[in-house]
Amino acid sequence: MDNNALNAQEVANILKIAKNTVYELVKRGELNSYKVGRKIRFTLNDVEEYISGSKSIKHKIIATKDEVIGNNNIQVTPELNNRGFVICGQDLMLDILSSYVEQYTQGIPALRSYIGSYNSLTALYQGSIQVASAHLWDGDTGEYNVPYVRRLVPGIPTVIIHLTCRMQGFYVKKGNPKNIKSWEDFRRPDITMINREKGSGSRVLLDEHLRLLGISSSLINGYNRENQSHLTVASTIARGGADVAVGNEKIASQVEGIEFIPLQKERYDLVFKKEDINTPGIQAILQILRSDEFKMEFEGIGGYDISEIGNIVAEI
Incomplete structure:
Protein backbone atom coordinates (compact mmCIF):
# COMPACT_ATOMS: atom_id res chain seq x y z
CA MET A 1 0.00 0.00 0.00
CA ASP A 2 1.27 3.50 -0.76
CA ASN A 3 1.27 6.43 1.62
CA ASN A 4 -1.67 8.35 0.19
CA ALA A 5 -3.08 10.90 2.59
CA LEU A 6 -5.68 9.73 5.09
CA ASN A 7 -8.13 12.06 6.78
CA ALA A 8 -9.18 11.81 10.44
CA GLN A 9 -12.34 9.83 9.67
CA GLU A 10 -10.41 7.26 7.61
CA VAL A 11 -7.92 6.82 10.47
CA ALA A 12 -10.83 6.46 12.92
CA ASN A 13 -12.31 3.73 10.69
CA ILE A 14 -9.00 1.83 10.59
CA LEU A 15 -8.50 2.04 14.35
CA LYS A 16 -12.23 1.49 15.13
CA ILE A 17 -12.34 4.58 17.36
CA ALA A 18 -14.26 7.84 17.38
CA LYS A 19 -13.08 10.65 15.12
CA ASN A 20 -12.64 12.94 18.14
CA THR A 21 -10.30 10.37 19.69
CA VAL A 22 -8.04 10.67 16.64
CA TYR A 23 -7.69 14.40 17.28
CA GLU A 24 -6.99 13.72 20.96
CA LEU A 25 -4.22 11.25 20.04
CA VAL A 26 -2.66 13.93 17.81
CA LYS A 27 -2.94 16.50 20.59
CA ARG A 28 -1.18 14.15 23.04
CA GLY A 29 1.60 13.50 20.53
CA GLU A 30 0.77 9.80 20.27
CA LEU A 31 -0.23 9.85 16.58
CA ASN A 32 1.87 11.61 13.95
CA SER A 33 0.17 13.87 11.44
CA TYR A 34 0.78 16.76 9.05
CA LYS A 35 -1.26 19.70 7.80
CA VAL A 36 -2.46 20.60 4.34
CA GLY A 37 -3.70 24.12 4.78
CA ARG A 38 -6.00 23.93 7.79
CA LYS A 39 -6.72 20.21 7.46
CA ILE A 40 -4.90 17.42 9.34
CA ARG A 41 -3.74 14.49 7.26
CA PHE A 42 -2.04 11.17 8.03
CA THR A 43 -0.06 8.48 6.20
CA LEU A 44 -0.58 4.74 6.66
CA ASN A 45 2.88 4.65 8.25
CA ASP A 46 1.65 7.10 10.90
CA VAL A 47 -1.20 4.72 11.75
CA GLU A 48 1.05 1.65 11.78
CA GLU A 49 3.58 3.37 14.03
CA TYR A 50 0.83 4.29 16.47
CA ILE A 51 -0.45 0.68 16.57
CA SER A 52 3.04 -0.77 17.01
CA GLY A 53 3.99 1.82 19.61
CA SER A 54 0.85 1.37 21.69
CA LYS A 55 1.42 -2.36 21.87
CA SER A 56 4.77 -1.87 23.61
CA ILE A 57 3.10 -0.02 26.47
CA LYS A 58 1.96 -1.91 29.55
CA HIS A 59 -1.26 -0.22 30.57
CA LYS A 60 -2.28 -0.49 34.21
CA ILE A 61 -5.93 -0.48 33.25
CA ILE A 62 -7.74 -0.78 29.99
CA ALA A 63 -9.54 2.20 28.55
CA THR A 64 -12.93 2.26 26.93
CA LYS A 65 -13.11 1.21 23.32
CA ASP A 66 -12.84 4.85 22.18
CA GLU A 67 -9.72 5.52 24.29
CA VAL A 68 -7.33 2.80 23.20
CA ILE A 69 -7.22 0.39 20.29
CA GLY A 70 -5.21 -2.61 19.28
CA ASN A 71 -3.16 -3.02 22.48
CA ASN A 72 -2.39 -6.70 22.94
CA ASN A 73 -0.26 -6.18 26.05
CA ILE A 74 -2.92 -4.56 28.21
CA GLN A 75 -2.73 -5.75 31.80
CA VAL A 76 -6.18 -6.15 33.32
CA THR A 77 -6.17 -5.32 37.03
CA PRO A 78 -8.69 -5.52 39.89
CA GLU A 79 -9.35 -1.80 39.44
CA LEU A 80 -10.65 -2.55 35.94
CA ASN A 81 -13.13 -5.09 37.24
CA ASN A 82 -14.77 -2.35 39.28
CA ARG A 83 -15.15 -0.09 36.27
CA GLY A 84 -17.45 -2.27 34.23
CA PHE A 85 -17.96 -5.30 32.05
CA VAL A 86 -14.90 -6.40 30.06
CA ILE A 87 -14.99 -8.15 26.66
CA CYS A 88 -11.68 -9.44 25.27
CA GLY A 89 -10.81 -9.79 21.60
CA GLN A 90 -9.69 -7.92 18.50
CA ASP A 91 -12.53 -8.18 15.97
CA LEU A 92 -14.78 -5.32 14.88
CA MET A 93 -17.81 -7.41 15.89
CA LEU A 94 -16.78 -7.08 19.53
CA ASP A 95 -16.61 -3.29 19.32
CA ILE A 96 -20.15 -3.20 17.98
CA LEU A 97 -21.26 -5.78 20.56
CA SER A 98 -19.84 -3.63 23.38
CA SER A 99 -21.86 -0.67 22.17
CA TYR A 100 -25.03 -2.77 22.15
CA VAL A 101 -24.35 -4.10 25.66
CA GLU A 102 -24.26 -0.56 27.03
CA GLN A 103 -27.60 0.17 25.36
CA TYR A 104 -29.25 -3.06 26.52
CA THR A 105 -28.05 -2.71 30.12
CA GLN A 106 -28.85 1.02 30.19
CA GLY A 107 -25.39 2.19 31.05
CA ILE A 108 -23.21 -0.66 32.34
CA PRO A 109 -19.78 0.25 30.88
CA ALA A 110 -18.81 -2.40 28.32
CA LEU A 111 -15.02 -2.11 28.23
CA ARG A 112 -12.76 -3.65 25.59
CA SER A 113 -9.44 -5.43 25.96
CA TYR A 114 -7.63 -5.95 22.66
CA ILE A 115 -5.63 -9.05 23.57
CA GLY A 116 -5.29 -12.28 21.60
CA SER A 117 -7.22 -15.52 22.05
CA TYR A 118 -4.77 -17.35 24.31
CA ASN A 119 -4.32 -14.42 26.71
CA SER A 120 -8.04 -13.77 26.59
CA LEU A 121 -8.78 -17.24 27.99
CA THR A 122 -6.12 -16.97 30.69
CA ALA A 123 -7.57 -13.59 31.73
CA LEU A 124 -10.99 -15.26 32.05
CA TYR A 125 -9.44 -17.99 34.21
CA GLN A 126 -7.82 -15.38 36.44
CA GLY A 127 -11.13 -13.56 36.87
CA SER A 128 -9.91 -10.32 35.30
CA ILE A 129 -12.55 -10.24 32.55
CA GLN A 130 -16.10 -11.45 32.01
CA VAL A 131 -16.06 -12.51 28.33
CA ALA A 132 -13.19 -14.01 26.34
CA SER A 133 -13.10 -14.54 22.60
CA ALA A 134 -11.15 -17.27 20.84
CA HIS A 135 -10.36 -18.73 17.43
CA LEU A 136 -7.80 -21.37 18.43
CA TRP A 137 -7.46 -24.49 16.28
CA ASP A 138 -6.32 -27.80 17.75
CA GLY A 139 -4.50 -29.85 15.14
CA ASP A 140 -5.00 -33.19 16.88
CA THR A 141 -8.79 -32.99 17.10
CA GLY A 142 -9.54 -30.55 14.29
CA GLU A 143 -11.72 -28.62 16.75
CA TYR A 144 -11.78 -24.91 17.45
CA ASN A 145 -11.66 -23.48 20.97
CA VAL A 146 -13.16 -26.31 23.06
CA PRO A 147 -9.79 -28.08 23.68
CA TYR A 148 -8.17 -24.77 24.64
CA VAL A 149 -10.97 -23.79 27.02
CA ARG A 150 -10.48 -27.13 28.79
CA ARG A 151 -6.73 -26.50 29.14
CA LEU A 152 -6.68 -22.79 29.91
CA VAL A 153 -9.79 -22.48 32.08
CA PRO A 154 -9.47 -25.74 34.06
CA GLY A 155 -11.93 -26.64 36.78
CA ILE A 156 -14.29 -23.76 35.99
CA PRO A 157 -17.65 -24.52 34.32
CA THR A 158 -17.83 -22.44 31.15
CA VAL A 159 -20.19 -21.78 28.27
CA ILE A 160 -19.00 -21.29 24.68
CA ILE A 161 -21.26 -19.24 22.39
CA HIS A 162 -20.68 -19.02 18.65
CA LEU A 163 -20.07 -15.59 17.15
CA THR A 164 -19.01 -16.03 13.52
CA CYS A 165 -17.03 -18.06 11.03
CA ARG A 166 -14.20 -16.40 9.10
CA MET A 167 -11.81 -17.54 6.41
CA GLU A 266 -12.28 -20.85 11.42
CA ARG A 267 -14.81 -20.60 14.22
CA TYR A 268 -14.76 -17.47 16.35
CA ASP A 269 -16.50 -17.94 19.71
CA LEU A 270 -17.20 -16.17 22.98
CA VAL A 271 -16.48 -17.83 26.33
CA PHE A 272 -17.80 -16.94 29.78
CA LYS A 273 -18.10 -18.59 33.18
CA LYS A 274 -21.33 -20.50 33.70
CA GLU A 275 -21.79 -18.85 37.11
CA ASP A 276 -22.11 -15.49 35.33
CA ILE A 277 -24.88 -16.54 32.95
CA ASN A 278 -27.59 -14.63 34.84
CA THR A 279 -25.63 -11.39 35.20
CA PRO A 280 -26.96 -8.37 33.27
CA GLY A 281 -23.96 -8.25 30.93
CA ILE A 282 -24.12 -11.90 29.86
CA GLN A 283 -27.90 -11.85 29.54
CA ALA A 284 -27.58 -8.77 27.34
CA ILE A 285 -25.01 -10.51 25.10
CA LEU A 286 -27.23 -13.55 24.65
CA GLN A 287 -30.19 -11.38 23.65
CA ILE A 288 -28.08 -9.18 21.36
CA LEU A 289 -26.45 -12.03 19.45
CA ARG A 290 -29.84 -13.56 18.70
CA SER A 291 -31.50 -10.30 17.71
CA ASP A 292 -32.28 -9.38 14.11
CA GLU A 293 -31.03 -5.87 14.81
CA PHE A 294 -27.51 -7.04 15.61
CA LYS A 295 -27.39 -9.49 12.73
CA MET A 296 -28.36 -6.73 10.30
CA GLU A 297 -25.20 -4.83 11.29
CA PHE A 298 -23.15 -7.44 9.42
CA GLU A 299 -25.32 -8.17 6.40
CA GLY A 300 -23.43 -5.62 4.30
CA ILE A 301 -19.99 -6.43 5.70
CA GLY A 302 -18.00 -9.12 3.92
CA GLY A 303 -15.94 -11.77 5.66
CA TYR A 304 -18.47 -12.84 8.29
CA ASP A 305 -20.65 -15.96 8.32
CA ILE A 306 -23.22 -15.36 11.07
CA SER A 307 -25.56 -18.23 10.22
CA GLU A 308 -24.90 -19.87 13.62
CA ILE A 309 -24.48 -16.73 15.72
CA GLY A 310 -25.74 -17.08 19.29
CA ASN A 311 -25.75 -20.89 19.26
CA ILE A 312 -24.31 -22.70 22.28
CA VAL A 313 -21.22 -24.57 21.12
CA ALA A 314 -20.46 -26.34 24.40
CA GLU A 315 -20.94 -26.26 28.14
CA ILE A 316 -17.77 -27.44 29.82
Missing part, protein backbone atom coordinates in the same frame (compact mmCIF):
# COMPACT_ATOMS: atom_id res chain seq x y z
CA GLN A 168 -8.14 -17.78 7.35
CA GLY A 169 -5.35 -17.99 4.83
CA PHE A 170 -2.23 -16.32 3.43
CA TYR A 171 -1.59 -12.70 2.59
CA VAL A 172 0.68 -12.55 -0.46
CA LYS A 173 1.64 -9.76 -2.81
CA LYS A 174 -0.74 -9.10 -5.70
CA GLY A 175 -0.17 -11.69 -8.41
CA ASN A 176 1.38 -14.10 -5.90
CA PRO A 177 4.90 -13.83 -7.42
CA LYS A 178 6.29 -16.63 -5.22
CA ASN A 179 3.37 -18.95 -6.11
CA ILE A 180 2.60 -19.68 -2.45
CA LYS A 181 -0.33 -22.08 -2.12
CA SER A 182 -0.13 -24.24 1.00
CA TRP A 183 1.43 -24.78 4.43
CA GLU A 184 4.04 -26.97 2.73
CA ASP A 185 5.50 -23.85 1.14
CA PHE A 186 7.05 -22.94 4.50
CA ARG A 187 9.67 -25.58 3.73
CA ARG A 188 10.99 -23.40 0.89
CA PRO A 189 14.20 -21.46 1.59
CA ASP A 190 13.16 -18.68 -0.81
CA ILE A 191 10.10 -17.73 1.30
CA THR A 192 10.24 -14.99 3.95
CA MET A 193 7.31 -14.49 6.31
CA ILE A 194 6.14 -11.99 8.91
CA ASN A 195 4.47 -13.60 11.91
CA ARG A 196 1.73 -12.75 14.38
CA GLU A 197 2.38 -12.64 18.12
CA LYS A 198 2.36 -15.77 20.30
CA GLY A 199 -1.13 -16.67 21.49
CA SER A 200 -3.01 -15.08 18.61
CA GLY A 201 -5.36 -17.33 16.68
CA SER A 202 -3.41 -16.90 13.45
CA ARG A 203 -0.12 -17.80 15.17
CA VAL A 204 -1.61 -20.90 16.79
CA LEU A 205 -3.06 -21.97 13.43
CA LEU A 206 0.35 -21.66 11.79
CA ASP A 207 2.20 -23.43 14.60
CA GLU A 208 -0.24 -26.33 14.67
CA HIS A 209 0.12 -26.91 10.91
CA LEU A 210 3.90 -26.69 11.14
CA ARG A 211 3.85 -29.24 13.97
CA LEU A 212 1.66 -31.66 12.02
CA LEU A 213 3.89 -31.33 8.93
CA GLY A 214 7.12 -31.67 10.90
CA ILE A 215 8.40 -28.28 9.71
CA SER A 216 10.88 -26.65 12.09
CA SER A 217 10.11 -23.00 12.70
CA SER A 218 13.84 -22.33 13.08
CA LEU A 219 14.25 -22.96 9.35
CA ILE A 220 11.61 -20.42 8.28
CA ASN A 221 12.92 -17.03 7.27
CA GLY A 222 11.18 -14.30 9.28
CA TYR A 223 9.40 -16.64 11.69
CA ASN A 224 10.64 -14.68 14.73
CA ARG A 225 9.63 -11.33 13.25
CA GLU A 226 6.35 -10.62 15.02
CA ASN A 227 3.63 -8.03 14.68
CA GLN A 228 0.38 -7.77 16.63
CA SER A 229 -1.95 -6.51 13.91
CA HIS A 230 -3.48 -8.09 10.81
CA LEU A 231 -3.40 -4.68 9.18
CA THR A 232 0.33 -4.14 9.63
CA VAL A 233 1.39 -7.63 8.52
CA ALA A 234 -0.77 -7.27 5.40
CA SER A 235 0.73 -3.85 4.73
CA THR A 236 4.23 -5.31 5.13
CA ILE A 237 3.45 -7.88 2.45
CA ALA A 238 2.04 -5.20 0.14
CA ARG A 239 5.25 -3.15 0.49
CA GLY A 240 7.44 -6.16 -0.30
CA GLY A 241 8.79 -6.47 3.26
CA ALA A 242 7.93 -10.18 3.33
CA ASP A 243 6.42 -12.82 1.04
CA VAL A 244 3.66 -14.27 3.23
CA ALA A 245 1.70 -13.85 6.45
CA VAL A 246 -1.25 -15.65 8.01
CA GLY A 247 -4.45 -13.68 8.54
CA ASN A 248 -8.16 -13.40 7.89
CA GLU A 249 -9.87 -12.55 4.63
CA LYS A 250 -11.57 -9.35 5.76
CA ILE A 251 -8.33 -7.43 6.31
CA ALA A 252 -6.98 -8.49 2.92
CA SER A 253 -9.86 -6.66 1.27
CA GLN A 254 -8.84 -3.45 3.05
CA VAL A 255 -5.19 -3.37 1.96
CA GLU A 256 -4.24 -2.43 -1.58
CA GLY A 257 -1.73 -4.67 -3.30
CA ILE A 258 -2.63 -7.80 -1.35
CA GLU A 259 -3.93 -11.14 -2.59
CA PHE A 260 -5.60 -13.59 -0.22
CA ILE A 261 -5.10 -17.36 -0.46
CA PRO A 262 -7.98 -19.03 1.46
CA LEU A 263 -6.98 -22.12 3.43
CA GLN A 264 -9.23 -22.80 6.40
CA LYS A 265 -12.60 -21.72 7.75
Whole structure:
Protein backbone atom coordinates (compact mmCIF):
# COMPACT_ATOMS: atom_id res chain seq x y z
CA MET A 1 0.00 0.00 0.00
CA ASP A 2 1.27 3.50 -0.76
CA ASN A 3 1.27 6.43 1.62
CA ASN A 4 -1.67 8.35 0.19
CA ALA A 5 -3.08 10.90 2.59
CA LEU A 6 -5.68 9.73 5.09
CA ASN A 7 -8.13 12.06 6.78
CA ALA A 8 -9.18 11.81 10.44
CA GLN A 9 -12.34 9.83 9.67
CA GLU A 10 -10.41 7.26 7.61
CA VAL A 11 -7.92 6.82 10.47
CA ALA A 12 -10.83 6.46 12.92
CA ASN A 13 -12.31 3.73 10.69
CA ILE A 14 -9.00 1.83 10.59
CA LEU A 15 -8.50 2.04 14.35
CA LYS A 16 -12.23 1.49 15.13
CA ILE A 17 -12.34 4.58 17.36
CA ALA A 18 -14.26 7.84 17.38
CA LYS A 19 -13.08 10.65 15.12
CA ASN A 20 -12.64 12.94 18.14
CA THR A 21 -10.30 10.37 19.69
CA VAL A 22 -8.04 10.67 16.64
CA TYR A 23 -7.69 14.40 17.28
CA GLU A 24 -6.99 13.72 20.96
CA LEU A 25 -4.22 11.25 20.04
CA VAL A 26 -2.66 13.93 17.81
CA LYS A 27 -2.94 16.50 20.59
CA ARG A 28 -1.18 14.15 23.04
CA GLY A 29 1.60 13.50 20.53
CA GLU A 30 0.77 9.80 20.27
CA LEU A 31 -0.23 9.85 16.58
CA ASN A 32 1.87 11.61 13.95
CA SER A 33 0.17 13.87 11.44
CA TYR A 34 0.78 16.76 9.05
CA LYS A 35 -1.26 19.70 7.80
CA VAL A 36 -2.46 20.60 4.34
CA GLY A 37 -3.70 24.12 4.78
CA ARG A 38 -6.00 23.93 7.79
CA LYS A 39 -6.72 20.21 7.46
CA ILE A 40 -4.90 17.42 9.34
CA ARG A 41 -3.74 14.49 7.26
CA PHE A 42 -2.04 11.17 8.03
CA THR A 43 -0.06 8.48 6.20
CA LEU A 44 -0.58 4.74 6.66
CA ASN A 45 2.88 4.65 8.25
CA ASP A 46 1.65 7.10 10.90
CA VAL A 47 -1.20 4.72 11.75
CA GLU A 48 1.05 1.65 11.78
CA GLU A 49 3.58 3.37 14.03
CA TYR A 50 0.83 4.29 16.47
CA ILE A 51 -0.45 0.68 16.57
CA SER A 52 3.04 -0.77 17.01
CA GLY A 53 3.99 1.82 19.61
CA SER A 54 0.85 1.37 21.69
CA LYS A 55 1.42 -2.36 21.87
CA SER A 56 4.77 -1.87 23.61
CA ILE A 57 3.10 -0.02 26.47
CA LYS A 58 1.96 -1.91 29.55
CA HIS A 59 -1.26 -0.22 30.57
CA LYS A 60 -2.28 -0.49 34.21
CA ILE A 61 -5.93 -0.48 33.25
CA ILE A 62 -7.74 -0.78 29.99
CA ALA A 63 -9.54 2.20 28.55
CA THR A 64 -12.93 2.26 26.93
CA LYS A 65 -13.11 1.21 23.32
CA ASP A 66 -12.84 4.85 22.18
CA GLU A 67 -9.72 5.52 24.29
CA VAL A 68 -7.33 2.80 23.20
CA ILE A 69 -7.22 0.39 20.29
CA GLY A 70 -5.21 -2.61 19.28
CA ASN A 71 -3.16 -3.02 22.48
CA ASN A 72 -2.39 -6.70 22.94
CA ASN A 73 -0.26 -6.18 26.05
CA ILE A 74 -2.92 -4.56 28.21
CA GLN A 75 -2.73 -5.75 31.80
CA VAL A 76 -6.18 -6.15 33.32
CA THR A 77 -6.17 -5.32 37.03
CA PRO A 78 -8.69 -5.52 39.89
CA GLU A 79 -9.35 -1.80 39.44
CA LEU A 80 -10.65 -2.55 35.94
CA ASN A 81 -13.13 -5.09 37.24
CA ASN A 82 -14.77 -2.35 39.28
CA ARG A 83 -15.15 -0.09 36.27
CA GLY A 84 -17.45 -2.27 34.23
CA PHE A 85 -17.96 -5.30 32.05
CA VAL A 86 -14.90 -6.40 30.06
CA ILE A 87 -14.99 -8.15 26.66
CA CYS A 88 -11.68 -9.44 25.27
CA GLY A 89 -10.81 -9.79 21.60
CA GLN A 90 -9.69 -7.92 18.50
CA ASP A 91 -12.53 -8.18 15.97
CA LEU A 92 -14.78 -5.32 14.88
CA MET A 93 -17.81 -7.41 15.89
CA LEU A 94 -16.78 -7.08 19.53
CA ASP A 95 -16.61 -3.29 19.32
CA ILE A 96 -20.15 -3.20 17.98
CA LEU A 97 -21.26 -5.78 20.56
CA SER A 98 -19.84 -3.63 23.38
CA SER A 99 -21.86 -0.67 22.17
CA TYR A 100 -25.03 -2.77 22.15
CA VAL A 101 -24.35 -4.10 25.66
CA GLU A 102 -24.26 -0.56 27.03
CA GLN A 103 -27.60 0.17 25.36
CA TYR A 104 -29.25 -3.06 26.52
CA THR A 105 -28.05 -2.71 30.12
CA GLN A 106 -28.85 1.02 30.19
CA GLY A 107 -25.39 2.19 31.05
CA ILE A 108 -23.21 -0.66 32.34
CA PRO A 109 -19.78 0.25 30.88
CA ALA A 110 -18.81 -2.40 28.32
CA LEU A 111 -15.02 -2.11 28.23
CA ARG A 112 -12.76 -3.65 25.59
CA SER A 113 -9.44 -5.43 25.96
CA TYR A 114 -7.63 -5.95 22.66
CA ILE A 115 -5.63 -9.05 23.57
CA GLY A 116 -5.29 -12.28 21.60
CA SER A 117 -7.22 -15.52 22.05
CA TYR A 118 -4.77 -17.35 24.31
CA ASN A 119 -4.32 -14.42 26.71
CA SER A 120 -8.04 -13.77 26.59
CA LEU A 121 -8.78 -17.24 27.99
CA THR A 122 -6.12 -16.97 30.69
CA ALA A 123 -7.57 -13.59 31.73
CA LEU A 124 -10.99 -15.26 32.05
CA TYR A 125 -9.44 -17.99 34.21
CA GLN A 126 -7.82 -15.38 36.44
CA GLY A 127 -11.13 -13.56 36.87
CA SER A 128 -9.91 -10.32 35.30
CA ILE A 129 -12.55 -10.24 32.55
CA GLN A 130 -16.10 -11.45 32.01
CA VAL A 131 -16.06 -12.51 28.33
CA ALA A 132 -13.19 -14.01 26.34
CA SER A 133 -13.10 -14.54 22.60
CA ALA A 134 -11.15 -17.27 20.84
CA HIS A 135 -10.36 -18.73 17.43
CA LEU A 136 -7.80 -21.37 18.43
CA TRP A 137 -7.46 -24.49 16.28
CA ASP A 138 -6.32 -27.80 17.75
CA GLY A 139 -4.50 -29.85 15.14
CA ASP A 140 -5.00 -33.19 16.88
CA THR A 141 -8.79 -32.99 17.10
CA GLY A 142 -9.54 -30.55 14.29
CA GLU A 143 -11.72 -28.62 16.75
CA TYR A 144 -11.78 -24.91 17.45
CA ASN A 145 -11.66 -23.48 20.97
CA VAL A 146 -13.16 -26.31 23.06
CA PRO A 147 -9.79 -28.08 23.68
CA TYR A 148 -8.17 -24.77 24.64
CA VAL A 149 -10.97 -23.79 27.02
CA ARG A 150 -10.48 -27.13 28.79
CA ARG A 151 -6.73 -26.50 29.14
CA LEU A 152 -6.68 -22.79 29.91
CA VAL A 153 -9.79 -22.48 32.08
CA PRO A 154 -9.47 -25.74 34.06
CA GLY A 155 -11.93 -26.64 36.78
CA ILE A 156 -14.29 -23.76 35.99
CA PRO A 157 -17.65 -24.52 34.32
CA THR A 158 -17.83 -22.44 31.15
CA VAL A 159 -20.19 -21.78 28.27
CA ILE A 160 -19.00 -21.29 24.68
CA ILE A 161 -21.26 -19.24 22.39
CA HIS A 162 -20.68 -19.02 18.65
CA LEU A 163 -20.07 -15.59 17.15
CA THR A 164 -19.01 -16.03 13.52
CA CYS A 165 -17.03 -18.06 11.03
CA ARG A 166 -14.20 -16.40 9.10
CA MET A 167 -11.81 -17.54 6.41
CA GLN A 168 -8.14 -17.78 7.35
CA GLY A 169 -5.35 -17.99 4.83
CA PHE A 170 -2.23 -16.32 3.43
CA TYR A 171 -1.59 -12.70 2.59
CA VAL A 172 0.68 -12.55 -0.46
CA LYS A 173 1.64 -9.76 -2.81
CA LYS A 174 -0.74 -9.10 -5.70
CA GLY A 175 -0.17 -11.69 -8.41
CA ASN A 176 1.38 -14.10 -5.90
CA PRO A 177 4.90 -13.83 -7.42
CA LYS A 178 6.29 -16.63 -5.22
CA ASN A 179 3.37 -18.95 -6.11
CA ILE A 180 2.60 -19.68 -2.45
CA LYS A 181 -0.33 -22.08 -2.12
CA SER A 182 -0.13 -24.24 1.00
CA TRP A 183 1.43 -24.78 4.43
CA GLU A 184 4.04 -26.97 2.73
CA ASP A 185 5.50 -23.85 1.14
CA PHE A 186 7.05 -22.94 4.50
CA ARG A 187 9.67 -25.58 3.73
CA ARG A 188 10.99 -23.40 0.89
CA PRO A 189 14.20 -21.46 1.59
CA ASP A 190 13.16 -18.68 -0.81
CA ILE A 191 10.10 -17.73 1.30
CA THR A 192 10.24 -14.99 3.95
CA MET A 193 7.31 -14.49 6.31
CA ILE A 194 6.14 -11.99 8.91
CA ASN A 195 4.47 -13.60 11.91
CA ARG A 196 1.73 -12.75 14.38
CA GLU A 197 2.38 -12.64 18.12
CA LYS A 198 2.36 -15.77 20.30
CA GLY A 199 -1.13 -16.67 21.49
CA SER A 200 -3.01 -15.08 18.61
CA GLY A 201 -5.36 -17.33 16.68
CA SER A 202 -3.41 -16.90 13.45
CA ARG A 203 -0.12 -17.80 15.17
CA VAL A 204 -1.61 -20.90 16.79
CA LEU A 205 -3.06 -21.97 13.43
CA LEU A 206 0.35 -21.66 11.79
CA ASP A 207 2.20 -23.43 14.60
CA GLU A 208 -0.24 -26.33 14.67
CA HIS A 209 0.12 -26.91 10.91
CA LEU A 210 3.90 -26.69 11.14
CA ARG A 211 3.85 -29.24 13.97
CA LEU A 212 1.66 -31.66 12.02
CA LEU A 213 3.89 -31.33 8.93
CA GLY A 214 7.12 -31.67 10.90
CA ILE A 215 8.40 -28.28 9.71
CA SER A 216 10.88 -26.65 12.09
CA SER A 217 10.11 -23.00 12.70
CA SER A 218 13.84 -22.33 13.08
CA LEU A 219 14.25 -22.96 9.35
CA ILE A 220 11.61 -20.42 8.28
CA ASN A 221 12.92 -17.03 7.27
CA GLY A 222 11.18 -14.30 9.28
CA TYR A 223 9.40 -16.64 11.69
CA ASN A 224 10.64 -14.68 14.73
CA ARG A 225 9.63 -11.33 13.25
CA GLU A 226 6.35 -10.62 15.02
CA ASN A 227 3.63 -8.03 14.68
CA GLN A 228 0.38 -7.77 16.63
CA SER A 229 -1.95 -6.51 13.91
CA HIS A 230 -3.48 -8.09 10.81
CA LEU A 231 -3.40 -4.68 9.18
CA THR A 232 0.33 -4.14 9.63
CA VAL A 233 1.39 -7.63 8.52
CA ALA A 234 -0.77 -7.27 5.40
CA SER A 235 0.73 -3.85 4.73
CA THR A 236 4.23 -5.31 5.13
CA ILE A 237 3.45 -7.88 2.45
CA ALA A 238 2.04 -5.20 0.14
CA ARG A 239 5.25 -3.15 0.49
CA GLY A 240 7.44 -6.16 -0.30
CA GLY A 241 8.79 -6.47 3.26
CA ALA A 242 7.93 -10.18 3.33
CA ASP A 243 6.42 -12.82 1.04
CA VAL A 244 3.66 -14.27 3.23
CA ALA A 245 1.70 -13.85 6.45
CA VAL A 246 -1.25 -15.65 8.01
CA GLY A 247 -4.45 -13.68 8.54
CA ASN A 248 -8.16 -13.40 7.89
CA GLU A 249 -9.87 -12.55 4.63
CA LYS A 250 -11.57 -9.35 5.76
CA ILE A 251 -8.33 -7.43 6.31
CA ALA A 252 -6.98 -8.49 2.92
CA SER A 253 -9.86 -6.66 1.27
CA GLN A 254 -8.84 -3.45 3.05
CA VAL A 255 -5.19 -3.37 1.96
CA GLU A 256 -4.24 -2.43 -1.58
CA GLY A 257 -1.73 -4.67 -3.30
CA ILE A 258 -2.63 -7.80 -1.35
CA GLU A 259 -3.93 -11.14 -2.59
CA PHE A 260 -5.60 -13.59 -0.22
CA ILE A 261 -5.10 -17.36 -0.46
CA PRO A 262 -7.98 -19.03 1.46
CA LEU A 263 -6.98 -22.12 3.43
CA GLN A 264 -9.23 -22.80 6.40
CA LYS A 265 -12.60 -21.72 7.75
CA GLU A 266 -12.28 -20.85 11.42
CA ARG A 267 -14.81 -20.60 14.22
CA TYR A 268 -14.76 -17.47 16.35
CA ASP A 269 -16.50 -17.94 19.71
CA LEU A 270 -17.20 -16.17 22.98
CA VAL A 271 -16.48 -17.83 26.33
CA PHE A 272 -17.80 -16.94 29.78
CA LYS A 273 -18.10 -18.59 33.18
CA LYS A 274 -21.33 -20.50 33.70
CA GLU A 275 -21.79 -18.85 37.11
CA ASP A 276 -22.11 -15.49 35.33
CA ILE A 277 -24.88 -16.54 32.95
CA ASN A 278 -27.59 -14.63 34.84
CA THR A 279 -25.63 -11.39 35.20
CA PRO A 280 -26.96 -8.37 33.27
CA GLY A 281 -23.96 -8.25 30.93
CA ILE A 282 -24.12 -11.90 29.86
CA GLN A 283 -27.90 -11.85 29.54
CA ALA A 284 -27.58 -8.77 27.34
CA ILE A 285 -25.01 -10.51 25.10
CA LEU A 286 -27.23 -13.55 24.65
CA GLN A 287 -30.19 -11.38 23.65
CA ILE A 288 -28.08 -9.18 21.36
CA LEU A 289 -26.45 -12.03 19.45
CA ARG A 290 -29.84 -13.56 18.70
CA SER A 291 -31.50 -10.30 17.71
CA ASP A 292 -32.28 -9.38 14.11
CA GLU A 293 -31.03 -5.87 14.81
CA PHE A 294 -27.51 -7.04 15.61
CA LYS A 295 -27.39 -9.49 12.73
CA MET A 296 -28.36 -6.73 10.30
CA GLU A 297 -25.20 -4.83 11.29
CA PHE A 298 -23.15 -7.44 9.42
CA GLU A 299 -25.32 -8.17 6.40
CA GLY A 300 -23.43 -5.62 4.30
CA ILE A 301 -19.99 -6.43 5.70
CA GLY A 302 -18.00 -9.12 3.92
CA GLY A 303 -15.94 -11.77 5.66
CA TYR A 304 -18.47 -12.84 8.29
CA ASP A 305 -20.65 -15.96 8.32
CA ILE A 306 -23.22 -15.36 11.07
CA SER A 307 -25.56 -18.23 10.22
CA GLU A 308 -24.90 -19.87 13.62
CA ILE A 309 -24.48 -16.73 15.72
CA GLY A 310 -25.74 -17.08 19.29
CA ASN A 311 -25.75 -20.89 19.26
CA ILE A 312 -24.31 -22.70 22.28
CA VAL A 313 -21.22 -24.57 21.12
CA ALA A 314 -20.46 -26.34 24.40
CA GLU A 315 -20.94 -26.26 28.14
CA ILE A 316 -17.77 -27.44 29.82
